[in-house]
Amino acid sequence: MDTERTAADVFRLLSDEIRLDILRTVARAQHENRETGVTELSFSDIYERVDVDGTSKLSYHLGELTGTFLRKHENGYAFTHAGEQLVRFVLAENYRHPAAVGPIETDGTCLHCGEAGLHATLHDQYFLLQCPACERPSFSYNVTPAQVQAHDGPALIDAVIGDLAGDLLKMRQGVCPDCAGRIDTEVFDAREVPVGNTVPASFATSSECKQCLRFLSLPLTHAAAYHPESVVFHWKHGVDIMGTGLWEFHHHLHDGQWTADRVDTDPDEYRVELRRDSASLRLYLDEDAAVTRTEHVKQRDQNDRRSR
Known part of the structure; x- marks a missing residue:
C-alpha cells in the first residue's frame, strides 16, 4: 500500500463509517487490554467486533487504513501516530460544537484599559476573556468540546491555565505544542504594531511553528515569567506562576512592576525585570x-544591591 498520500486522499479514507468503526474498535480493545500492554488487535478479533459484510470487505478496509492510520504486525493491527491522534479526536467527539459557556467572572486585569475583573466566555469555539469595562478582548485560547464538557465554571478556567502553562513550557524548548514541530521565537517592538498604543508592553515575543503554522504572541515579560528562575522566585514570594492565569499578570504591566527594556543592539539584548515585594528578578x-x-536584586534604601 502506497503511504505517500495527499491530505485530500487521507481525509477521503475516513468517509466510510466502517473504517471509523475499525479505528474505534482498535482503540477500545487497547483500553480493555491496558493492564496487559497488548496494543495489537488481530484480524479475527476486529471481524468479531465490527459490523461488516464479509471478511473480504474487512480486508479491503484494513488495507486502505494500513500505512496511514494503522500498522500491521504479526499479531495484528495497531495505530500509527496519525491513527492515534485521529481516534482520540473522534472518541472525544471534538468535532462537535461545544456547549455555551459563561460569562464567568474571574480574576485578572484588562491588558488594554487596566480595569480589574474579567468575564470568560466561548466565542467562535475559543476561550475568550473580555473586559466588561472597555468591552475589548484581553486574552483568548483554544479549548476543545471535550474540555468544555468535562469542566464548567472555575474548573474550566483552571483547565485552560494548565493547558496554557504546559504549552508555553514546550514553546520555551522550541517545540510546537500542537504538532511537536519546530517553534521559532523572536522579540519585536510592541510599540510599532497597530495595537501598540493600547497595550502597556514595550516588547513582545512572536512564536511560530514552521510545520503547522501555530502562532502565539506574548508580552516579553509574560514569556520570561515562565522561565524556571522566575517560577522559583515567585514561588518563594507566594505566587504559583504555573497555576496562575497569564491574564492575571497584566496588572504588573500597568503598575510598572514588570518591565522590559532593550539594553544592547549589537546583538540585541533585552532585560526583563519582575518585581515582587522588596526584591526583583x-x-x-x-x-x-x-x-x-x-x-x-534586593531593594535597600532605594539602591539596588545584588545578591547572588
Whole structure:
C-alpha cells in the first residue's frame, strides 16, 4: 500500500463509517487490554467486533487504513501516530460544537484599559476573556468540546491555565505544542504594531511553528515569567506562576512592576525585570527570547544591591 498520500486522499479514507468503526474498535480493545500492554488487535478479533459484510470487505478496509492510520504486525493491527491522534479526536467527539459557556467572572486585569475583573466566555469555539469595562478582548485560547464538557465554571478556567502553562513550557524548548514541530521565537517592538498604543508592553515575543503554522504572541515579560528562575522566585514570594492565569499578570504591566527594556543592539539584548515585594528578578534575553543570564536584586534604601 502506497503511504505517500495527499491530505485530500487521507481525509477521503475516513468517509466510510466502517473504517471509523475499525479505528474505534482498535482503540477500545487497547483500553480493555491496558493492564496487559497488548496494543495489537488481530484480524479475527476486529471481524468479531465490527459490523461488516464479509471478511473480504474487512480486508479491503484494513488495507486502505494500513500505512496511514494503522500498522500491521504479526499479531495484528495497531495505530500509527496519525491513527492515534485521529481516534482520540473522534472518541472525544471534538468535532462537535461545544456547549455555551459563561460569562464567568474571574480574576485578572484588562491588558488594554487596566480595569480589574474579567468575564470568560466561548466565542467562535475559543476561550475568550473580555473586559466588561472597555468591552475589548484581553486574552483568548483554544479549548476543545471535550474540555468544555468535562469542566464548567472555575474548573474550566483552571483547565485552560494548565493547558496554557504546559504549552508555553514546550514553546520555551522550541517545540510546537500542537504538532511537536519546530517553534521559532523572536522579540519585536510592541510599540510599532497597530495595537501598540493600547497595550502597556514595550516588547513582545512572536512564536511560530514552521510545520503547522501555530502562532502565539506574548508580552516579553509574560514569556520570561515562565522561565524556571522566575517560577522559583515567585514561588518563594507566594505566587504559583504555573497555576496562575497569564491574564492575571497584566496588572504588573500597568503598575510598572514588570518591565522590559532593550539594553544592547549589537546583538540585541533585552532585560526583563519582575518585581515582587522588596526584591526583583532580572532576566537577560537574546533576540530569540532565550534567557542568557539572571540577577536577583534586593531593594535597600532605594539602591539596588545584588545578591547572588
